[in-house]
């Protein structure tokens with residue numbers, strides 16, 4: 001049965017002033033919890049001359065030192081093994097183990113207690129309810145159930161809502177599609193790369209048009225920026241005949257941001273998380289819309305390995321809009337538009353790889369795949385962009401070339417060497433794609 005609009009009608013419509021009071025109260029609580037229990041945090045805060053009594057107002061939160069992933073790596077691997085000095089509960093209270101993928105270095109271990117795990121499911125319940133999931137949905141989860149957190153929280157969140165959950169773990173893509181068809185699944189979750197990849201496999205290998213022959217109505221995407229890139233989102237929605245909603249989270253943070261059915265940006269779940277945006281250079285707090293900065297985030301209720309003022313390296317900005325759904329949770333505009341780690345300098349120009357995705361996916365004659373290689377030729381940077389024409393478009397190659405060059409110039413301010421490849425020849429990825437390769441020698 002269709003219930004109300006909100007998972008928690010009181011919390012999701014709280015006046016902002018009330019919401020901030022609650023955030024401050026919760027921040028104080030998690031701060032003293034951590035100060036008293038984590039040797040790592042105790043030292044970090046003592047060295048900065050700050051203790052729980054010093055947090056009185058919202059502005060005082062800004063005095064609390066930030067934590068970076070690299071700091072977490074250095075304390076792990078020690079007793080209580082393997083979590084080290086950050087663990088705030090007795091080791092026997094830990095019930096869940098996950099780890100980060102380690103794409104940017106040594107993986108970080110993530111312990112959670114059962115209370116933390118219920119909190120994770122609750123965060124996902126907010127997300128899924130806002131995206132129209134209800135107890136009559138049959139939700140298929142086509143991900144490898146393993147040490148990576150991926151959609152584990154979504155599994156429990158969907159069950160909390162009363163959905164029927166199908167764990168599509170150790171199956172190949174074809175088997176997953178056939179299972180979704182046979183069981184008439186109404187929703188699923190995956191990375192944008194896999195959502196597009198599944199549609200492609202369904203059509204090419206199974207002769208199934210997902211938009212017509214499956215009953216998927218909603219798809220939640222995460223793990224890559226595609227859900228907030230309009231051209232990629234359009235491809236996914238058309239391919240599946242379904243609505244696609246973006247979600248952002250991370251192993252060491254939790255499930256903090258989500259699109260609702262109005263699709264006008266990502267709400268920050270401000271009852272469970274405190275998100276601050278800082279100017280990338282000056283570190284100044286950004287509260288107004290229209291200025292991009294780096295996200296500093298606090299999980300207000302996670303207790304085993306707390307996440308307090310974590311420098312996520314994600315680049316976001318506040319949206320000037322209010323969402324039609326009536327939630328008072330603030331919106332961020334256009335999702336995570338990049339990471340401070342991702343933005344690179346090519347030919348002296350700052351380039352966010354998502355901009356290239358936006359251009360390529362907006363040209364319907366090109367396939368979903370592309371590859372960008374940055375190399376050095378002599379003293380000069382060279383950017384090679386490989387794209388695939390979809391079958392039957394050979395005659396329009398020159399028009400497409402001109403359009404690509406123009407759009408890339410407008411969006412990124414850079415020139416590219418273009419290569420057109422035959423359909424199906426560029427690498428395909430199952431989960432997260434590595435389409436952008438910086439092959440220049442490290443200086």
Ligand SMILES: [Zn+2]
Nearest residue numbers: 260262323325
């Ligand atoms: Zn909304």
